[in-house]
Amino acid sequence: MRDVSMYKVETKATWCPGCGDFAVLRGIQMALAALEINPNDVLVVSGIGCSSNLPGFLKSYGFHGIHGRAIPVATGAKLVNPDLNVIVAGGDGDGYGIGLNHWVHAMRRNFDITYIVMNNQIYGLTTGQASPTTEKGQRSKSTPAGVIELPINPISMALVTGSTFVARAFSGDADHLAKMVELGIKHKGFSLVDVLSPCVTYNKHNTYQWFRERIYRLEDNGHNTKNLDDAIKKSYEWDAKIPIGVFYETDRTTYEDEEPGLKRGPVVSQPLGISQELGKELLEEFE
């Protein structure tokens, strides 16, 4: 166990007071401390959104890219340097909206990264439009008459697409949140931690209070995290009861472990260039 202060920086988080994302920041710091991972060996990648500002508030390497494209950046870094602990942090709009395709494909590839989504069911930074997880009927600046589409269910999507670790946490339960992040980082393979992280400014429906009335922990419920069917069933629960905890975990060879280009170890540590002999051999194919 390291001291959490190792992972702190001077820059103050600019989130609104009460924003759920503070708990996520703290959860990541606690998880890293618990796992004794050196800040130098961590790369936190994000897109754009209130939530995506997170890397700037944390001591580690960070890449705060463009909206929706955190996962490709993160997996590019991971593929050339698998020794890095790569965490992706972002919002529901960023990840389940514009960036959903990358998320889906990363899950089936089983890159060994941890994806933490601060799911506030709203577009925060752009001042309150419906997001892909906004509930049907909710009014927002872009849906003044109410949303008329079903929300994305990130848990069930992750389950059927091949994510090898699928969990949900809640910003109102900070220690549990930290634990989920810790398990996600420890898991070898793609791990999703969907965090219900209230936007106190723009989402007046899915509030801390609203969640508190519904949330329960899967682990208190004897849920079997090895059974995909059970996990899928649990993933549908929402209106009356909302489960948090690990839905599912399984073992599958990671992408990096099978990648032919990594047979000799991380490519960032390999010498550059081509020997004259290898060069000759390569050219001979064309003669």
Added chain:
Amino acid sequence: MRDVSMYKVETKATWCPGCGDFAVLRGIQMALAALEINPNDVLVVSGIGCSSNLPGFLKSYGFHGIHGRAIPVATGAKLVNPDLNVIVAGGDGDGYGIGLNHWVHAMRRNFDITYIVMNNQIYGLTTGQASPTTEKGQRSKSTPAGVIELPINPISMALVTGSTFVARAFSGDADHLAKMVELGIKHKGFSLVDVLSPCVTYNKHNTYQWFRERIYRLEDNGHNTKNLDDAIKKSYEWDAKIPIGVFYETDRTTYEDEEPGLKRGPVVSQPLGISQELGKELLEEFE
């Protein structure tokens, strides 16, 4: 029942002899004939790929757009003219690769369109790279050592994302294929017909023969198309036995039926412009 020749054009399909896509073209023509839909009232939209050339070989309105973006074009047309019968036709690369995000979001929105994917588990037009549905281990020009990621399972993704009609067909069973397309078009809401449509040139693994050895019809099996859990379970079947037929069908209000902008009917038939009175009213908000 109309004459299938109504839906034919002079332009010859340019697919390789034996390509599965011929059966899909014929299936669409048969379905339209059976449903007695006038060619003028059909819009077939596609992206880019061998399969996406389909609109050019069929008598109807067509839009052969850019790679991966058929669904947005189709839903744009549908939203302004819900009277059109809108069919989207394309490939696995087009729809489950670059275009997957649009597909997922269209399903949860439940636009009333029919999406036919000619799934040959390969990138045909670009001469044989792995596609999102290429099986693990398969060699291709881009994966000479074999694919190292799990394929997308379009059926289970559609099921958990809210597609209200989910079916699979096989180009080697043309009449059944036509029936699936017909049911898909008849269904009010988003319908997916994933067609196993062999690429005889580049996919030497998933051949007609390979499928024939495995394929069975769900309807011969007493499958209940109203049960989501059963459908999801069936969706996992692949290696030994491969089901075709309707996996799931359900009723849900379509997007168009709830869209506030369509309250007065198709917007393409509405008069253009703003009366001076309405204009005054709109301006008053700013005074």
Added chain:
Amino acid sequence: MPKTEVVVRIAGAAGDGIASTGESFARVASRSGLHVFAYNSYQSVIRGGFVWLQVRAGDKKIYSQGDEPDFLIALNQDEASRHGPAMPSGSGIFYNSDKIKIDNSMVKERVKLYPLPIKDLSVKYGQNPVMQNTVALGALTKILMMNFDMVVSVIKDTFGDKNKAIVDANIGVAQAGYDYASSHWESINFSPKYDYDSRRPVLTGNQAISLGAAAAGCKFYSAYPMTPATSILHWMAAHSEKCGIVVKQMEDEISVLNMTIGAGFAGARAMCGTSGGGFALMTEAVGLAAITETPVVIVTSQRGGPSTGLPTKTEQGDLFQVLGASQGDYPKIVIAPSTVEDCFYATAEAFNLAERYQLPVILMSDLYLSEHMETVSNINFNVGIDRGLIATSNGNDGHFKRYAFTENGVSPRSLPGMEGLTHVAASDDHDETGALISDALTNEETRVRIMDKRMRKMQYALKELPPPKLLGPPDADITLVGWGSTYSVLRETADVLAKNGVTANHLQIRYIWPFHDEAVEKILSNAKRILDVEGNYSGQLAKLIRMETGIKIERKLLKYDGEPFYPNQVVKKAMEVAKA
């Protein structure tokens, strides 16, 4: 002489309600018959940061937010300390004296302090922190000798019938501020021509774009939220049912433009909106609209780049992104409206051009133009609608030549649903009927003919589009050159220069593409001294002008710090150049 113009700055943090207070003041001024111009400087953060809004109001047309303020309303200590010391002599500062400490040592000489004991004044009406804004608003209107009835009417209209308690509370605190000011301070010598019968709408550029679209019969709007285009989406969504417009927020900007193309293809007048990063994602489909000859209108409102850059700051840095959008050569029209009023008309015009030439029309705005508020005098919803060539059945079912080779490159189009006019619009190149020439039917000659056909539209469009005119005396000492939102500050500059004995004229490039090379060359080669004024690093318009006319503009005033130009800054530079 009494002042006839006043500049008020409100400064605080995000979440302090600055924008709505500014808007209220603007509407009060407008309902008093004044012209108004307001600009809000804010950051990409939802709470906190340093936000300030500057409103300028007077009885003549106002061209910018002005330079130094006459009044500051400071909403917190930070902002008081940041803006206070820079306030010019003769100005005044309103502030909540319960929370903010200012004394005369902190400000210049002759700066008047207006401490407001907010708690006392608002205690009766509840403890809402934004009450301080309304108190200050009340006090300010008193100092400006405005009619308090207008404050009441604006508050009523803002909160509506449903919120009687809120309306009453707001009127109460405003009145308290007004009364406190009246019993403690003198009004200033401000007497513009008030006129309580004329009320001009106070519009932002985006609101004008939205209204222009509605006027032109826009039936479809799609967007993915992105500053500074988002408020178009908000207006459209709010007026969807009323105006019969299908409004769709999509999953990304790629789907936005493709969907808009689908709507345009199906026969609806269709528009979408975004900013630079979203436009980058749209670029592929811009070429699709062009090759399928589908009419669409795309609004892109620029902000500070590169990349996410300064997402809430203004810039005119995307000219080459728009000109270079998508691979290959293809026809498109690019218009840069110059004022809020022009946003309305340019948008309506864009729809006509898109349908007449069957191509994408791109409207380039920027944060400053899209988001600043202005009183607008002349909005006429009767904009004239020209849908271009629509085919009628030729009885030749299945052989419709959608892309018939014509003199001006425009071919009659059919819309899905029309009898006997089926055809396929393809992104692969094709012949007159739409059949692909990229595959087995390859044909070099047809390729050249179809390219030439498409590109001919540009020659004809150029003939139709009015060439730029020089504003001001033709033989002026200096010619100011700009595009888009700098129009206003250049107009103002020319006026100020005239007062300083320097004659200036002004060349505004409104049609960015096709480019009026001959007209511009003629104007500029007759200019005595030229100053190019642009909100970007590299002088993008100047580059375009050189590309099209060969004329190199040596003197440039370029700004890329995120803030708009201020009149003084432009005047100073223009004087330098004029005297060089």
Added chain:
Amino acid sequence: MPKTEVVVRIAGAAGDGIASTGESFARVASRSGLHVFAYNSYQSVIRGGFVWLQVRAGDKKIYSQGDEPDFLIALNQDEASRHGPAMPSGSGIFYNSDKIKIDNSMVKERVKLYPLPIKDLSVKYGQNPVMQNTVALGALTKILMMNFDMVVSVIKDTFGDKNKAIVDANIGVAQAGYDYASSHWESINFSPKYDYDSRRPVLTGNQAISLGAAAAGCKFYSAYPMTPATSILHWMAAHSEKCGIVVKQMEDEISVLNMTIGAGFAGARAMCGTSGGGFALMTEAVGLAAITETPVVIVTSQRGGPSTGLPTKTEQGDLFQVLGASQGDYPKIVIAPSTVEDCFYATAEAFNLAERYQLPVILMSDLYLSEHMETVSNINFNVGIDRGLIATSNGNDGHFKRYAFTENGVSPRSLPGMEGLTHVAASDDHDETGALISDALTNEETRVRIMDKRMRKMQYALKELPPPKLLGPPDADITLVGWGSTYSVLRETADVLAKNGVTANHLQIRYIWPFHDEAVEKILSNAKRILDVEGNYSGQLAKLIRMETGIKIERKLLKYDGEPFYPNQVVKKAMEVAKA
């Protein structure tokens, strides 16, 4: 005088094995010591269509596929009828006389017919339809008096040790063709300097790019398949393990470039490749690379536009797409290699520039350059590697100034994993440490300084990059101007003109950005007559030249029918211009 150069055209349908037959002939010629240049004209269809490949071989450097062929190998009746009648007097046509009917009435005078009874000749070796190609190849080598051993060695190397039966069958049919020719026809008077000890590699531009990347230490390559860039992906994937390169086909081009940026940020030399439509999708991330100062190399190989356009045809139509990519002003380097050999070196150079200046470097190729085959004489894998500034720990943990303001704009960078040098790279604008200035810490002054810092890289890069030199006599009658793949045909044109008594020189623009304005202006203002030769509709390079130098090139030869320039065509236009 005997011919020392021969042009062979093979024509058939997609799926007929034309490309591999062409390649075999090219390799036979190369192993005989000849120089070769081959171009394949095909369509976007997997089977059928009209495909033809033209190989030109001779004992001097060959600059193009040549004009009229000396020999046609017609693989089906359609192609025989299409190409046969145009064959010039003195040429010959090989064809399968079992299936194809040609007689003398169908061809010009003195066109020799070489009917091959394929069934008889190949019956021993099975009924594979592509056997006809190999029979023809055998016959052709006899007519050209080539050494049959080279045919044997190429067949062996092509099919490898594992396929002895196939190797034997192919050698058998080739021999049958050779023998049949020898007993039925005369050889032609073709005697270049054969040299069976020298064998130059026969490379396409894409293969040279791949080798150049490997030589430069590329450790990461990502792509989404897109003609004409796909063959880079194929080479990379096939050599991933051997060369230690991580190769990833992604779900789209957006993820491709973002992933490449991630790899570059993590410290690998990283590249990606695409064509115009894919590049459009990448544009947003080009700006991201620039503002985060992440080195990446992007290859974009142009094809016929707009939109999907002519996906298997060549064009140089994306210059402004690349220049205008992404919003705002930011530093980038754009290189247009001119030959296959230059593809190798320009790619290696791109990696050095990307790391030295910490920015995106874009290599612009086109289908013609990427896909045509050429013998290359001079490939040296020792390309020199310069990784630019890498930080070492400053003992000041957490306060690393990743974006320190420096003289030339380049700041030492740290790589994830390095001790004590953590920082966040952000797409929002930021200060020296990387802290955002788009939010609460807004700062106009810092914004200007960081913009200036980034843009200074361009001034320094321009100083480093060698300015273009005029090739040929400085006082020539005509100056040919071009970029990219037209280099070769312009070289050839200059030679032909010289033979016709017209002196020509040649200005090749290799660095598209930053642009060597002074050097180009100097060269062009001294030119007598200028002819701009480009493969696009609008003369994009000419526009760029005018934008940067003010010089308007009045005479242009523009081609946008999908096919490359042919020497005759350029020579004809150049003669016209030179004599005007």
